Amino acid sequence: MDIGDLLVQRGLITADQRTSAVALGNGSAARLDRAVVELGYAAEEDVLEQLADELGMRYVDLTQLDVSPELLAKFPTSPLYKHVLLPLEEKAGKVYVAVSDPFDVEALQELATLTGLKLRAVLAPREQILRQIKEHLGVGGDTINELIRARGDDGVELLEELSAESGELAEQAQSASVIRLVNELLVEALNLGASDVHIEPAERGLTVRFRVDGLLRVQSVPAEINHFFAAIVTRLKIMAHLNIAEKRLPQDGRIQLRVSGREIDVRVSIIPMIHGEGIVLRLLDKQRMKFDLESAGMQEKDYKTFRELITMPHGIVLVTGPTGSGKTTTLYSALNAIKTPETKIITVEDPVEYHTQGISQIQVHSRIGLTFAAGLRSILRHDPDVVLIGEVRDSETAQSAIQASLTGHLVFSTLHTNDAPGSFTRLIDMGVEPYLVASTVEGILAQRLLRTLCKHCKQPYVPKEDDIPPEFPEPRPEVLYRAAGCRECSNTGYRGRTGIHELLKTDAVVRRLCIERADAGQIREYCLRQGMTTLRQSGFYKVADGITSIDEVMRVTRGDA
Secondary structure, three states: OOHHHHHHHOOOOOHHHHHHHHHHOOOOHHHHHHHHHHOOOOOHHHHHHHHHHHHOOOEOOHHHOOOOHHHHOOOOHHHHHHHOOEEEEEEOOEEEEEEOOOOOHHHHHHHHHHHOOEEEEEEOOHHHHHHHHHHHHOOOHHHHHOOOOOOOOOOEEEOOOOOOOOOHHHHHHOOHHHHHHHHHHHHHHHHOOEEEEEEEEEOOEEEEEEEEOOEEEEEOOOHHHHHHHHHHHHHHHHHOOOOOOOOOOOEEEEEEEEEOOEEEEEEEEEEEEOOEEEEEEEEEEOOOOOOOHHHHOOOHHHHHHHHHHHOOOOEEEEEEOOOOOOHHHHHHHHHHHHOOOOOOEEEEEOOOOOOOOOOEEEEOEHHHOEOHHHHHHHHHHHOOOEEEEOOOOOHHHHHHHHHHHHOOOEEEEEEOOOOOOHHHHHHHHOOOOHHHHHHHEEEEEEEEEEEEEOOOOOEEEOOOHHHOOOOOOOOOOOOEEEOOOOHHHOOOOEEEEEEEEEEEEOOHHHHHHHHOOOOHHHHHHHHHHOOOOOHHHHHHHHHHOOOOOHHHHHHHOOOOO
C-alpha cells in the first residue's frame, strides 16, 4: 500500500495534507513519511507506529528501555553515529537495532557486514535514538573517531576573524576535526538550554558538565577525548583571542558565534589547575533572552510597587541575590519598561552582556583605570536621566552611586546580599554614611530563580498535612504538583525557570532604623509586619499555582528564615 494512502486511511493526515507532503518530498513515496512529520501534520511517533504495524515491525519507546553498554561495545561507533542506529538487545542469536527510517536497508546491511552479526530492525523516534547514542557514547564521539581524517565543521560560524597562530599544537587545534568537536560541544549545550559549559581536567580523565536550569549535569563524552584536551583548550583560546602560550595565569575572553542563525555570545574563563587548565564557557543566547518585566514572575502587588520604584525621578533601586539569580535580566527588563526617546539611559557594566537599542552602554576596563566609579563620574557629564551600574562592589562605587542619586539621577544597580534588608547594612559596612543610605535607597528587590515543573509530566497529588510547611500561605490548596520526569525534561521533572522575589520599599520607619544602624534582622521584622513577601512565601505562591514543587522552593530558599 502507498504510504500516503496508509496515513490517510488511518486518520493521521488528510488528503490535502498528503498532497502537500508529496510536493515537499518531490514525489518520493519513501520520503513522504518524513515530509508529514516535517510539516507538522503528525508526530513522528504516530507515523512510525503505523508504519511498524503495516510493515510487521516492532515499535519501541526508548524512554522505557535500558540500553546495554556491553552490547554497544560490540559495535563500531562510527556507523551508529552516521546512520543513527542503536543496538538494543540480543536474543536467540539476533541483535535488535533501533532505526528511525524503515526504508534505509543499506545502513543495517553496512552494520551487519562490519560486525558479522545477524541484525533485526525495530522502529523508534530519531530524537530518542540520538539522545541514547549521546548518553552512552558521548557528545562528539563520531568526531573522535574521525579525528584522523579531515572533515568540515557543522554550521557554527565565528563572527570575528581569528588571529594567525603557529606551532604544532596550534595547527592541531585548527584542524577541521578539532574545530568540529568543539562546535559539537557548543551546539549540544545550546540544544539542552545550558547556561554554562564546564570542561574540567582530572587525574583520570576529562569531565564535561552542562549547567541546565541552574544545576550541573555530567555530560557523557568518549574516553578518547582526553588525548585531545590540549587541542580543545588551544582551539578555545584561539577563538577567544587569548594567549595560547600562557598556561600559568588565568585568562578571560569572549567568542561571538552564529549557530543555526542564532547569535551566541560566549564568555570564556580559563584557570590553571593541578591537572591542566579548567575552562568555563558562559553561553548567552541573545534570541532566547526576553527583557519583559511582566514575565519576570513577580506577584501582582510586588510588580505594581516595583513599577512605581523604577519610574521615580531620582534615588537608588537595588536588585540583590547570588551569581546567576537573574539580577541583570531583571534590571534590563526594568530599563526596557521605562525606555523612551525622551529618556537618556547609560550603563556601566563588566562585562556588557546584552546589547540593547536605545541605551548607551560602557564596558569597564579596570586595567586602564575605567572602573565602575570612574565611569559613573564621567557619564554624569553626559546628562543621563537613568544610570545602571553593573555592581556595587566597593566603597568608591557606592559613594559614586549615592552622589549620582543626590544630584537628581535614578540609579539602578546590583548587590550581593542574601535578602533585601541586608542591603542597608552592606552599604553601611562599605563606608557609606547611614543617613546617605537612608535618604537615597528607595527600594530593594531580592531575587532567586527556581525550576518550573515540566508541563508534560508533572503529577498532581493530594498533600498530607505533614507535606505542607507550616509557613505555607492560606488558603492551602487541595491539590499540588510534583516532579515526575519524561523525555521532554531529560527525566528531571523540571524544565525552565522562573523568579521569586522579596521587595522592600523604603518608608520613614526603615529610614529611621537605617540611620540608627539597626541590624538587618530588625529591619526585616518591621518589613514583615508591614506585609513584605519573603522569597520562600513567593515560592509557595508558585507552588499553589502549580508552577513548581515544594521541594524546589525549599531547596532554593534554604537560607530564608
